[in-house]
Amino acid sequence: MRGRLKGSLVMILLLSSLVLASSAYTSSVYAQVEIKEKVPYKNLLLKYAGKILRWDSAVTEPKDLYVDALVLEVSDEIVTVNEAISVPELGFMQNRKASYNLTSGYILPQPPDAGPPPIMNQMHGYPNAYLMLPPWWFPYSLSELSVGDEIPAFNLTGKILNLKVKSVDAKVSVPAGTFKCVQALLNMTVQGGLNLGVILYWDVKTGITTKMMGWIKNMTEGATSPIHEIELTLTSATTLTPRPAPYGGLSAQYIGVVVWNTTKPLPLRINMIVSRYTVKGVMVNSTWTTPNWNLTYAVIYDKSTNLTRLEDIERGWGDLIHRAFIQHVGQPMIIRSIWWGPMDGEVGEEIPVIRLKNGTWLNLTIFDTDFQLGPHRAVASRMNGTVDNAYFEFTTGWSKDTGLTVGFIINIVNKETGGTFKIMAQLKETRVLPDKTPPLILSVKQTPKSEEVKEGEDVKVSAVVVEGGAIQSGIKNVTLRYSIDNGQTWKRIRMTYKGDDLYEGIIPGQKPGTKVIYVVEAFDESSNQKSSSQLSYSIPGKFPWTYIIIGIIIVAIVVAAALLKLRHR
Numbered sequence: 149m150r151g152r153l154k155g156s157l158v159m160i161l162l163l164s165s166l167v168l169a170s171s172a173y174t175s176s177v178y179a180q181v182e183i184k185e186k187v188p189y190k191n192l193l194l195k196y197a198g199k200i201l202r203w204d205s206a207v208t209e210p211k212d213l214y215v216d217a218l219v220l221e222v223s224d225e226i227v228t229v230n231e232a233i234s235v236p237e238l239g240f241m242q243n244r245k246a247s248y249n250l251t252s253g254y255i256l257p258q259p260p261d262a263g264p265p266p267i268m269n270q271m272h273g274y275p276n277a278y279l280m281l282p283p284w285w286f287p288y289s290l291s292e293l294s295v296g297d298e299i300p301a302f303n304l305t306g307k308i309l310n311l312k313v314k315s316v317d318a319k320v321s322v323p324a325g326t327f328k329c330v331q332a333l334l335n336m337t338v339q340g341g342l343n344l345g346v347i348l349y350w351d352v353k354t355g356i357t358t359k360m361m362g363w364i365k366n367m368t369e370g371a372t373s374p375i376h377e378i379e380l381t382l383t384s385a386t387t388l389t390p391r392p393a394p395y396g397g398l399s400a401q402y403i404g405v406v407v408w409n410t411t412k413p414l415p416l417r418i419n420m421i422v423s424r425y426t427v428k429g430v431m432v433n434s435t436w437t438t439p440n441w442n443l444t445y446a447v448i449y450d451k452s453t454n455l456t457r458l459e460d461i462e463r464g465w466g467d468l469i470h471r472a473f474i475q476h477v478g479q480p481m482i483i484r485s486i487w488w489g490p491m492d493g494e495v496g497e498e499i500p501v502i503r504l505k506n507g508t509w510l511n512l513t514i515f516d517t518d519f520q521l522g523p524h525r526a527v528a529s530r531m532n533g534t535v536d537n538a539y540f541e542f543t544t545g546w547s548k549d550t551g552l553t554v555g556f557i558i559n560i561v562n563k564e565t566g567g568t569f570k571i572m573a574q575l576k577e578t579r580v581l582p583d584k585t586p587p588l589i590l591s592v593k594q595t596p597k598s599e600e601v602k603e604g605e606d607v608k609v610s611a612v613v614v615e616g617g618a619i620q621s622g623i624k625n626v627t628l629r630y631s632i633d634n635g636q637t638w639k640r641i642r643m644t645y646k647g648d649d650l651y652e653g654i655i656p657g658q659k660p661g662t663k664v665i666y667v668v669e670a671f672d673e674s675s676n677q678k679s680s681s682q683l684s685y686s687i688p689g690k691f692p693w694t695y696i697i698i699g700i701i702i703v704a705i706v707v708a709a710a711l712l713k714l715r716h717r
Contacts, residue, residue: 243520393422489553
C-alpha cells in the first residue's frame with residue numbers, strides 16, 4: 149500500500165502543481181535574512197505545512213504534511229531547488245533535486261541523484277503529464293495579469309491545461325502573514341473521466357506561492373475510486389545565509405533508532421545544544437531519549453584539536469557511545485565531535501576521528517563530496533573494519549554549507565560475545581537559542597600601578613572576561629576605551645586575547661599632569677555588552693624649577709631696587 153501511496157502522492161502533487169519541496173526534516177545552520185522582492189534566488193527557503201485530507205484507502209483521516217523548498221543555484225534561466233515531501237504519520241519522506249526553466253517549468257535531464265523524474269508521471273495508466281509552471285513562484289510579471297487570463301500550467305499528452313485568473317487582489321492570510329494575491333483556478337475533467345482541480349495563490353509583490361489546494365476525482369459512471377485531496381499554506385519565506393557550525397546557541401534535533409544487543413529497535417530523539425562557545429573550547433549539552441531511557445550530559449571539545457577533553461569522557465560519552473565502545477571493542481577512546489566536520493575535501497581523503505588508548509587513530513575516508521543525504525548536500529565519509537575483537541563501522545555526512553552533521557551510523561559487533569550496538573540518526577531541524585546574558589568582566593588590573601606611572605610610560609590594562617548565562621554565544625571582542633580630557637572625547641583600543649580568558653590592551657604614554665580615565669568593554673556574538681567601572685590614573689606634573697628661579701630673580705630685583713631707594717634717601 150505504501151508503494152501505491154508513494155506513486156499516487158507524486159501524481160497528485162504534480163497535477164496540482166504541488167511538486168513538493170524539501171521536507172520538515174530539511175534544515176541547516178543558517179542566519180535568517182530579510183526576504184527580497186525578486187524571486188527565486190539562491191538560499192531562498194519556502195516552508196509549507198498542510199494536510200492530506202483524503203488519499204485512497206491509505207488515508208481515511210487527515211494527515212499532517214510538511215514541505216520546504218530551498219533554492220540551491222540560480223542562473224539567467226535555470227533554477228535548481230532542493231525538494232521533498234514528508235508525511236510523518238505514514239513514515240513517508242521523499243527528497244530530490246529539481247531544476248526549473250523559468251519559462252517552461254521543469255527541465256530534463258534531472259541530476260542522477262534527483263530521484264524519480266518529477267516532470268513525467270504515469271497517472272492511473274494515463275500517458276505522461278508535463279508540468280509547465282514552477283510550483284513555488286510565478287515566473288512572469290504578475291502586474292500584467294487580468295481577471296479571465298489563462299495561464300498554461302500542464303501539458304497532458306499534448307493537451308494544454310490552463311489555470312484561469314479569478315482575482316488579482318485576493319486577500320490571503322496564512323501563518324507567514326497576510327498577502328495580496330493573484331488567484332488562479334483549474335477545474336476540468338480530462339480523458340478517462342478524471343476531474344482535476346488546482347487553486348493557486350501568488351503574492352503580488354514577490355510572486356511566491358502562498359496557498360495551494362488540489363484534488364483528483366474519478367468521474368466515470370460507477371467508479372469507486374475515492375477523492376484525492378491536499379492543501380498547503382506558506383509558513384515562512386526567508387533568505388538564508390549559511391553560518392558555519394558550531395556556535396553558541398546552536399540547537400539541532402535528530403531522529404533515529406538505537407539497538408543494543410537483543411533489545412528491539414528503539415526510536416531515538418537527540419537534542420544537541422552548543423551551550424558555550426569560547427576561544428578555548430565548545431561545550432555541548434545533549435539529551436538522548438527513547439521510550440525506555442533518557443540520558444542528559446555535557447561534553448567539552450577542545451577547539452585546537454576538536455577532541456573530547458579526556459576528563460569529560462566518563463561523564464560524557466561514558467553514558468552511551470563510549471560505554472558501548474569499551475564493552476565491545478575493549479578499550480576507551482577519545483572522539484572528535486560527532487556534531488560537525490569538514491565542509492569540503494577530496495574523495496579518498498582520510499580524517500582522524502577516534503584515538504584509542506594505545507594511541508592508534510581510526511580514520512574516516514571521504515567517499516563522496518556532494519552526497520545527497522535526505523534533503524541535504526553533504527560530504528560523506530565512512531570507516532569499517534576490525535578493531536581489536538570487534539567489527540566497527542562509522543558512516544557520517546556533514547553539510548557542505550555549514551559543517552553540521554546531517555546524519556550518522558555507528559555499528560559495533562563483538563566477534564567474541566556476539567554483542568552488538570547500532571545507532572542511526574539524521575538531522576530533523578535546527579534553530580538558534582538566544583543569548584540574552586552579557587559577558588562577565590571578572591577583574592581589571594593595571595601595570596604599573598596608578599601611583600607609579602611615569603611621564604611617557606605605556607600602561608598595560610589586563611581584564612579577565614568570560615561569557616555568562618546558560619547559552620553562551622562567545623566573546624566577540626574586548627575593547628579598552630580611554631580619555632585624557634575628562635571624558636569629553638574617547639579613544640578605543642582592541643584588546644588582545646592572551647589565553648585563559650585574559651585580554652590585554654596598552655594605553656600610550658602621556659604628558660605630565662595628564663589624568664587618564666579608562667573603561668573595559670566586552671561584547672559577545674549576540675551583541676550583548678558589558679562595561680567595567682570607570683578607572684583612572686594621573687601622570688605627576690614636573691617640579692616647577694623654572695618658575696621658582698624666575699620668582700627668586702624677580703624677588704631679588706625687587707629687594708635690590710628697594711635697597712637702592714633707601715640708600716638714596
